[in-house]
Amino acid sequence: MFFIATQAVGQDIPPKNEVNIPAEKDTDTITITKQSGLLPNNTIQDTTKTDTIKPKKEFLTGVVEYYGEDYVYMDRNEGKIYMYNKAFIIYEDMRIDAGLIVLDYNKNEVFAKGIDSAGIYIQKPVFVQASNEARPDSLRFNTDTKKAIVYNTRTEQNGFNVIAQQTKRENDSVYFLKNVKFTTSKNIEDPEYYFYTRKAKFVPKKKIVTGLTNMYIADVPTPVGLPFAYFPLTEDRQSGFIIPTIGDNNRGFFFQNGGYYFAISDYLDLTVLGDYYTNGSYGLRGESSYALRYKFRGNVSIRYENLINSERGFPDFSQSSVYNIRWSHTQDAKANPSSRFSASVNLGSSRYFQQSINQTNNASALVNTLSSSVSYAKTFETEPQVNITVAATHSQNTNTQEINMSLPNFNGSVSRIFPFAPKSGSKKGIIQNINLQYDVTAENRIRTTDSLFFKPEMFDNAQLGARHTIPISTNFKILDYLSASASTTYQETWVGNTIRRSFDETLNDGAGAVRQDTIRGFDSYRTYNFSTSLGTTLYGTFNVGNENSKIQKIRHVVRPSISYNINPAFDQFYEEYEGPQTAEQAANNIPGDPVSYSRFESTLFGAPGRTFSSSIGMSLSNTFEAKVRNKDTTATEPKKVVLLNNLNFSSAYNLAGDSLQWSPVRFTGSIPIVEKLDINFNGSLDPYALDNNNQRIDKFNIDNGGSLFRLTNANMSLNYSFSSKDFKREESTDTETFRNGGRKDDLFGDATDINSGNIYKDNEEDAEESKSDYDWYNFKIPWDLRLAYTITYANNQRQDEISSQSLMFSSNLELAPRWTVGVSSGYDFKNKGVTLTQLRFQRDLESWQMSFNWTPIGSINTAWYFFIGIKASVLSDIKYDKRRLPDQRL
Template identity: 75%
Template sequence: MSVSNTEPNLQNNRIGALRTLKHYLTIFLTFLLTVGGFLYGQEIPVKTETKIIITDTLEKSPSLETDTLSLNFKSFLTETNERVKDTVKSDTLIPVKEVLADVVEYYGEDYVYLDRKENKVYMYNKAYIIYEDMRIDAGLIILDYNKNEVYAKGIDSAGDYRQRPVFIQGSNKVEPDSIRYNFNSKKALVFNSRTEQNGFNVISEVTKKVNDSVIYLRNVRFTTSKNIDDPEYYFYTRKAKFIPKKKIVTGLTNMYIADVPTPVGLPFAYFPLTEDRTSGFIIPSFGENNSRGFFFQNGGYYFAISDYLDISAMGDYYTNGSYALRGESSYVMRYKFRGNVSVRFENLIDGERGFPGFSQSSIYNIRWTHTQDAKSSPSSRFSASVNLGSSKYFTESINQTNNASALVNTLSSSVSYSKTFEGDPQVNFTIAATHSQNTQTQQISMSLPNLNASVSRIYPFAPKDGTKKGIIENINFQYNLTAENRIQTTDSLFFKPEMFHNAQVGAQHSIPLTTNFKVLKYLSASLGSNYRETWMLKTTRQYYDENAFNGRGGIVKDTISGFDSYRTYNFSASLGTTVYGLFNFGKDNKIQALRHVMRPTVGYVVNPSFDRYYDEFRIPLTAEEAAGELVQYSRFENTLYGPPGKTYSSSIGLGLSNTLEAKVRNRDTTATEPKKVILLNNLNFSTAYNLAGDSLQWSDLRFSGSIPVVPKLDFNFSGSLDPYALDNNNRKIDVFNIDNGGSLFRLTNANVSINYSFSSKDFDKRTTSKDRLENETFRNGGRPDDLFGEAADIYDGQIYEDESPEEEEARTNVDWYNYSIPWDMRLAYTITYANDRRQSEISSQSLMLSTNLTVAPRWTVGVSSGYDFKNKGVTLTQFRFQRDLESWQMSFNWTPIGSINTAWYFFIGIKSSMLSDIKYDKRRESDKRL
C-alpha cells in the first residue's frame, strides 16, 4: 500500500475552549454605570463614541500546549440616545513552518505501521521512501517525525543479511548495511557503504554525508574489482574526503592484494572522478638496458583539449644520452570526419663516446590518418593515409616491439581531395600527394602534387528517349587529364633541398572515342581510338663530344628547360560473346547438373610509329674517321611519361575466360532448390600475335585461375607457357618448342598460393569486424592480422579494453562440462616455380601459420610461425600468452626466432583506464646493430 502524508506532526494537542468571563464583565459594567451616573449628575456629558474592542489572539507555540486570551477596553461611555457598539477582532493563528517541504511517499510490502504515540512510521519488506530527489530502498525503514529522520537497514534472517539499503540521491548511488538520514539538515550517516563512481568501487566502514558536495569516509577501500565483497586487490586508507563526480582525496594509502598489504603506499592519494576526459601526467615505466643504461620510458603529459581533440606527449630517456619523443593526437567530429596523427623521433647512441664502436643516429616516423563520413558531403571528399619516415625506423627503434611492422618493405602515403560537379556531363577532379618508399633500397618516389580530372562520357548521337541502338547512337567520347610533379630521391636526401633538383613535371591529355554494337545478334563488338597529348617542361639533348670527360670523349646529355609536347594515337577493335553449356544428370543424382560458361574474346590493336620525335648522332670509331656507330634517341627520354613508341605494331589478342559450376543435392531436406557450388572460378587464358613482327610473333600463353576448396579457402594459381624453344645457350629462338623435339608449350614460371582464415565463430555464424584505423600494425604499413605476430602495445598494454560487460561475461562465465573452446587460425602458403632458362627450380616456397586458442575462460595462448622450404629454416616465430586476472591483465610475448627481432615483452597491469599507470612491464630488446 502507498500512503502520502503532508502532516509533519501527529501529536494529540489539547486546545482549551475560549472563556467569555461573563461574571467579571457584569461586575465591571455595574461599577462603570454607577460612576457614570454620579458624573452625569454633576455636569453635562460630552458626546463621545464608545467602542468595545475585544482582541482575542491565539499564538501557536511549537508545542501547541497553551492558549492566550487578551481583552482590550479603550473606552466604555454610555449615552441615553445611543447603543453601545461591540467590535470583535478576528483570531490570528500563526502556524509553525513545516520541516518537510515536499510530499513523503513510503511503501512496505508486508506492512506500513503508524505509531502515533511514538510519532513513527514502520515499513517492512521491500520498503522504500521517496522525498524530493532522495530515495531509499531497504528491508526495514523507520520514519521518525520527532527527529525528522529516516533509518533504514536490511533484514537479518538466520544469519542471511538481505535487502540491504540502497540510497539514491540524484545520480549518486550507495549500498550500505544501514543508513540514517535527516530531512532537516540533509545529512546522512552510512555504515558499510558500497558505491560506484566512474569505474571505482568505494567500500567505506563509516560514511558521513555533510551535503550534496562533500562526503567524509573512514576505513575506506578503493578498487576497480567487480567483486565488491571480496576484491582481489584494493587501496586502503583510514580517512578520505569524497566529492562526487570530481575527486577522492585520502591520507596514508596502502595497496592490498588478496587482503595482503604490500609496500606500495603513498602518504596521500588523489583519485580524479570526472566523467569527462581531463589533462594529466602519464607516469613513465623505468628499468635498465644493458647497452644504454638506466631509462625512463613512455612518460609525459596528456592534454584533453576538448571532446573532439586530445594530444598526448611522451618521451624516453636513457642515461647514455639516447632519448625519444612522441606526439599522438586524435580528433573526431561526429557525422563529419575523424583521424589521428602521430610523430615519433628517436636519437640513438650506441657505445661510449671516444671508444671504438661508438655510433649516433636519428630516426623518425610520421603517420596521419583522416577519414570523412560519406554522408557529410556527397559531392566532395578529403582523405589522408600518411606513413613516412626513416627506412630503418621499425627495425632500429628502441621502443618498438612490433614484429609485423619490422617486416614492412614499403611505406606509402596518400593525401587527396576529390570533387564532383553534377550535371550532364559530370565533371570530376582529384588533387593528391602520394609517397612510396622502399625500406630495403631506401629509394623514395613522391608525387607532389598530382591532378586527375575527367569529363563523363558524352553520347552526341544518342536519342533523347529510349535506349541506344546501333553503331552510331553508341558513339561516345570523354576527356581525361593527368598532371604530376614527380620527385625521385633517397632516404638521406628526404626533406632536403636536393630532393627537388631532379623533379619531373608533366601533363597528359587523352580523349578516348569508342562505340559498341551487336554482330549477328550474339556477338558484342566494339571499336575505339585514343588520342593522347603529352606535355613536359624539361627535355634532353644528346650528342657526342670528343673533348668531354677529360679528353676521353663520350655522350653528353644536356637538360633543356622549356615547354615541349608530343601527340600519339592508336586504334583498337574487339569481338566477344558468351557461350553456355549445361549438362543435366537428373534430380536423383548427387550432382544434378554442371554449368560451363565460356567468354572468348578477340582483339586487334594498331600502334603507329612516331619516329619523327627521334633524333640521331654518330659516335666515330676513331678520331680521324667521321663515320661510326649511329645512335638514335628521343629528346623525351627520361621525362615523366617517357618517349612515344618508334616501332609500328599491329597485334591480335586472344582471350578465354571459364567458369564451372555444379548443382548438388542440398543436405537440408526442407530446401526446395539444389545447392550451387563453384568448381572453377575464372580460369583465364590470354596470348597475342604480332602481325608486324618479323620473328617471335607469338607472346607467352598466360593462365590464371582459382579453385574454391572449402568456404574461405581458395586455391589460386597462375603461370606462363612459352611456345618457342631455347638454344644451347638458353636463349629464345624463332623455332616452336614442339618442332625442336619438345612439348607444345614450355612452362617458364608458375605460382600457387593458398590463404585460409577461419575460427570457431564461423560455425556459430557470428562475425566480428575490427577497425583498421585503430590497428597499430596496419597503420605502420603491415597486415592487420597476426600472421607475422601480434603487436605488443608498450604504450598502454591493454588487451581486453574493447570488451563490453556482456562480451566479458560470455567469455568467462562458461559451463566447464559443456565448453566450446574458442579458437582461430590463419594459413598462408605460396610456391613459385621458375624455368625461363631451363633452371627448373623452386625459387620460393613458404608456409605461414598463426593461431590463437582459449584454453580456459581466462587463458589465451597463440603462436605465429612459418617454414621456408627454399632455405630450409623456420621463419620469424612468436609465442603469445595472455591471462585475464579479472581486474588485472597479464601478457607475455616471446620472439625466439627471427631475422630481425629476437626479444620478449612482459606486462601486467590494471585493466581500468583510471589506473592504467599502475603496471609493471619488462622487455629485452634485440641488438639493433646486427
C-alpha cells in the same frame, strides 16, 4: 459572505547604506456608508486581528511515495511509519529501496536496513540521489539537512568501486569516509586487490583524496604505500601527467613513455611523451586525435629518436636519428557528398621500425614499404559531370631507401558524353552508342633517397608534366548474340623539360663520352591508337543425375573474346647523334654510327612508342558450377556450388612482327575448396623453344622435340582461417601493425597495446560467454588458426626450380578461461629455415592483465617483452614492464 479587497506590490530589498524613502500615501476621501449602496444592509464588520503565530514548517514539502509489500504501519504515538519487505520511499530526487524503512517525522529522518531471512542478510538498502548510487548495509538520512550516515556502503564512480565501513554525507558534493577500500575489481565482496585507507574525502564525479594508503593483494598488505593519494573521478577528459616506465638496458638507466596529456577540448587532444637514457639517447613523441561529429575524424603521430650506441671515445660508438610521421584523416560521407578530403600518411626514416628503441611491435619491423596519400576531390554536378582531384602521394622502399613522391598531382575528368544519343528512349546501333570523355593528369614527380629527404637537393631532378586523354568508343550487337566494341584514344603529353644528347670527345680524359643536357621549357607530343573487340557468352548444362543424386547438374559458362589493336610508330619524335668511332672508323676517318634517341626520354611519361604494332588478342574465360542436393530438407531448390572460378586464358599474335609473333599464354584461376578457402593460381605457357644459350628462338617448342607449351613460371597461394567459433571471429582492421604499413592479421606476430590499458575485451557479453565456457571448459576450448601458403615455380631458362615456397601460420588457444597462448611462425622451404617466430602468453587476472611476448627466432628482431598492470584506464599507470630490445649491431 465577506468581501475583502487586497492589493499587493512586489519590491526589491534596498541596498545597504541607502536611504529608504517611504512612499507617500494618498488619503482616501471617499467614505463608504450603509446608505451608499456599496455594502449590503445588516453587514457585520470583521474585527478579528491577524494571527501572529507562524505555522510550523511542514516535515516533507514535496510529494512522497512509499510502499511495503508485507505492511505499511503508522505509529502516531512515536510519529513513525514502518514499511517492510521490498519497501521503497521516493522523495524529490531521492529514492531508497530496502527490506525495512522507518520514516520518523519527528526527527525528520529516514532509517533503512536489510532484513534477516534464515540467517542471510538480504534486501540491503539501495540509496539513489540524482545520478549517485550507494549500496550500504544500513543508513540514516535527514530530509531537512540532507545529511546522512551510511554503514558499509558500496558505490561505483567511473570504474572505481568504493567500499567504506562508515560514510558521512555532508551535502550533495562532499562525503567523508572511514576505513575505505578502493578497487576496480568486479567482485566487490571479495576483491582480489584494493587500496586501503583509514580516512578519505570523496567528491562524486570529481576526486577522492585520502591519507596514508596501502595496496592489498588477496587481503595481504604490500610494501606499496603512499602518505596520501589522489584519485581523479572526472567523467570528462582531464589533462594530467603520464607516469613513465623505469628500467635499464644496454643504453643505461631509462625513463620511457613519460609525459603529459592535454585535454584541449571535446574535439581535440594531445599527448606528449618522451624517453631518456643515461647514455644520452632520447626520444620524443607527439600524438593527437581529433573528431567532429558528422564532419570528420583523424589522428596525427610524430615520433623522433636520437640514438647513441656505446659510449663516447669507444671504437663502436655511433650516433644516429630516426623519425616517423603518421597522419590519418577520414571525412564523414554525410558531411559533403560533392567534396571529399582524406589523408593516409606514413613516412619517415627507412630504418625507424628496425632501429627504434621504443617498439614492442616486431611485425612492424618486417614492413618494407611506406606509402602516403593526401587528396581532395570535388564533383561539379553539371551536365556533363566534372570531377577534379588534387593529391600528394609518397612511396618509400625501406630496403633500398628510395623515395618517390608526387607533389602535387592533379586529375580531372569529364563524364561520358553521348553526342548522338536520342533525347528519349534507349540507345541503339553503332552511331547512337558513340561516346567520348576527357581526362587530364598533371604531376610533379620527385625521386630522391632517404638521406636527401626534406632537403633542397631533393627537388633538383623533379619532373613536371601533364597528359590529356580523349577516348572515343562505341558498342553494338551483331546477330543479337555477339557483342562488339570499337574505340580510339587520342593523347597529348606536355612536359616541362626535354633532353639533348651528343658525343663529346673531350670528356672522360679524352676518351669521349655521351653528354646529356637538360633543355628547360615547354614541349609536347601527340599519340593515338585504335582497338576493337568481339565477344559472347555461351552456356552449357549437363545433367549428371536425378533429383536424389548428390550432384544433379553441372553448368559451364564460357566467355570467348577476340580483339584487334593497332599502335602507329611515332618516328617524328626521334633524333640521331653521331656515336663514338670504332678503331677502324677512326683509322679511315669515318664518322661514328648514328645513335637514335628521343628528346622525351627520361621525362615524366616517357617517350612515345617507335615500334609499329598490330596484334590480335584472344582470351577465354571459364566458370564451372554444380547444382547439388541441399542438406536442408526444407529447401525447394538445389544448392549451387562453384567448382572452378574464372579459369582465364589469354594470348596475342603480333601481325607486325617478323619473329616470335605469339605471346606466351597467361592463365589464372581459383578453385574453391571449402568456405573461405580458395586456391589461387596463375602462370605462363610459352610456345617457343630455347637455344643452347637458353634464349628464345623463332621455333615452336613442339617442333624442337618438346611439348606444345613450356611452363615458364607459375604461382599458387592459399589463405585459410578457421576457429572454434565457426568463422565468426572478427578481425581488427585498425591494428598498430596495420597503421605502420604491415598486415592486418597476426601472421608476422602481434603487439601488446599497453598504452590503451586493455589487452582483453571487458564487457558484459564477453563476461557471460566466459562464464558459460567455464562450466564446460573440458569440452569447449576456444581456438583459432590462420594459414598462408605460397609457392612459385620458375623455368624461364631451363632452371626448373622452385624459386620460393613458404608456409606461415598463427594460432591462438585459450588453455583455461583466463589463459591464452599464441604463436606466429612459418617455414621457408627454399632457404630451409624457420621464419620470424613469436610466442605470446596472456593471463587475465580479473582486474589485472599480464602479457609476455617472446621472439626467439628472427634476423634482428629477437626480443622479449613482459607487462603486468591494472586494466582500468584510471589506474593504467600502476604497471610493471620489462623488455629486451633487439640487438641493433647485428
